[in-house]
Amino acid sequence: MHEVRIGIIGGGLMGREIAAGFARWCALTDVTVRPVLTAVADLNPAALSWFEAIPSCTLRTTDYHELINHPNVDVVYAAVPHNLHEQVYCDTLAAGKDLLAEKPFGLDLAAARNILEAVRRSGRFVRCSSEMPFFPGAQRAVEYARSGALGRVLEVVSGFHHSSDLDPHKAANWKRLSAVCGAGGVLNDLGMHACHVPLRLGWRPERLFAQLQKGYPRRPDGRGGQAECDTWDNALLHCWTQIGGEAVPLRMEMKRLAPGATNTWFLEVLGTDGGVRFSTAEPKTLWQFERGKEQWWKRTELGFGTPFKVVTGGIFEPGFPDVIQQMWAAFLMERAGQLEGRFGCATPEEAVASHEIFAAALQSHSTGSVVAVGV
Numbered sequence: 001m002h003e004v005r006i007g008i009i010g011g012g013l014m015g016r017e018i019a020a021g022f023a024r025w026c027a028l029t030d031v032t033v034r035p036v037l038t039a040v041a042d043l044n045p046a047a048l049s050w051f052e053a054i055p056s057c058t059l060r061t062t063d064y065h066e067l068i069n070h071p072n073v074d075v076v077y078a079a080v081p082h083n084l085h086e087q088v089y090c091d092t093l094a095a096g097k098d099l100l101a102e103k104p105f106g107l108d109l110a111a112a113r114n115i116l117e118a119v120r121r122s123g124r125f126v127r128c129s130s131e132m133p134f135f136p137g138a139q140r141a142v143e144y145a146r147s148g149a150l151g152r153v154l155e156v157v158s159g160f161h162h163s164s165d166l167d168p169h170k171a172a173n174w175k176r177l178s179a180v181c182g183a184g185g186v187l188n189d190l191g192m193h194a195c196h197v198p199l200r201l202g203w204r205p206e207r208l209f210a211q212l213q214k215g216y217p218r219r220p221d222g223r224g225g226q227a228e229c230d231t232w233d234n235a236l237l238h239c240w241t242q243i244g245g246e247a248v249p250l251r252m253e254m255k256r257l258a259p260g261a262t263n264t265w266f267l268e269v270l271g272t273d274g275g276v277r278f279s280t281a282e283p284k285t286l287w288q289f290e291r292g293k294e295q296w297w298k299r300t301e302l303g304f305g306t307p308f309k310v311v312t313g314g315i316f317e318p319g320f321p322d323v324i325q326q327m328w329a330a331f332l333m334e335r336a337g338q339l340e341g342r343f344g345c346a347t348p349e350e351a352v353a354s355h356e357i358f359a360a361a362l363q364s365h366s367t368g369s370v371v372a373v374g375v
């Protein structure tokens with residue numbers, strides 16, 4: 001196994017999830033690259049101290065510049081609040097490191113474009129984190145959509161729902177403040193999850209109409225006071241895209257106020273001859289529509305058919321930590337030139353395209369009109 005030394009900037013929710021994914025890398029049986037966590041940077045000493053449990057992680061620093069300039073780091077994973085993306089990502093690239101960085105690649109479209117320019121200038125290998133398409137059911141849905149078996153595509157729905165904001169007593173965090181999360185709010189937070197597969201399939205929205213909703217205007221601040229929360233919480237984007245020379249409705253849904261949902265990513269593609277539906281609410285189940293003399297929705301229990309093979313039994317069901325690991329396998333194998341046709345991580349260009357969609361959505365909502373995307 002070829003070892004790649006990783007430094008994590010931001011040891012919060014996602015930084016720890018990624019570190020845990022590396023710790024069980026032995027589960028993967030057909031990769032030639034192994035990540036070794038050597039460094040972590042976080043302003044919060046409590047976040048840093050969690051990484052003491054990982055023996056290879058010998059550099060724990062509050063200054064991310066120390067990490068990006070350290071010779072013991074080949075690749076940086078950055079998972080910091082959105083207002084820091086542009087600076088941290090551009091500094092990392094200027095220090096000569098490759099980068100897997102969290103969505104949405106900056107506060108807004110201008111920041112995402114600046115990051116893309118820095119990627120191109122640096123020549124480094126850079127990808128954007130988006131793990132949900134690595135579920136076996138999502139992979140099968142993508143394959144089926146590409147196969148042509150759907151006939152003429154009639155409509156596409158792609159979304160991500162959770163209900164973290166339903167409880168008014170939950171303390172605010174930076175994701176509820178536009179200054180840190182970005183004016184896009186939920187678009188920045190969950191949008192890449194909904195955009196990744198349609199963009200990868202070439203189904204780029206040409207124009208859209210957006211409906212945005214806010215959540216509670218104030219929440220406890222966790223220190224006995226109240227915090228003003230000004231971000232959009234739910235977004236419905238009604239888009240037109242081109243598929244097979246036809247204009248096709250594509251709906252993207254991103255919700256932090258979805259009653260009953262925890263972390264539900266879903267994709268549905270319906271055509272005249274076939275259809276496919278996958279949701280992480282049923283993590284090993286694929287629904288396929290077929291039309292003959294009669295019509296069927298066929299349910300297949302997929303089990304653990306991940307793109308990169310693992311020791312886990314084929315009948316077991318996959319979950320979030322598994323697809324995080326699969327995404328990293330895709331990143332490291334593509335970096336090593338060994339992706340071999342498998343699904344790759346979201347590209348910086350796709351991250352910019354997602355921000356073009358978010359910018360159009362903000363404009364559409366404020367003007368109440370249909371807006372062209374990316375102009």
Ligand SMILES: NC(=O)c1ccc[n+]([C@@H]2O[C@H](COP(=O)([O-])OP(=O)(O)OC[C@H]3O[C@@H](n4cnc5c(N)ncnc54)[C@H](O)[C@@H]3O)[C@@H](O)[C@H]2O)c1
Binds near residue numbers: 047064078079082103
């Ligand atoms: N891919 C996914 O499914 C997924 C899920 C959640 C969050 N995210 C993304 O991950 C990123 C981080 O989100 P999170 O939920 O982990 O946030 P978090 O608040 O849990 O963690 C962020 C960490 O960054 C640290 N930090 C802040 N400023 C810093 C600085 N200057 N230098 C070093 N560390 C600093 C904070 O102390 C904190 O520990 C965001 O871009 C978010 O959109 C992705």
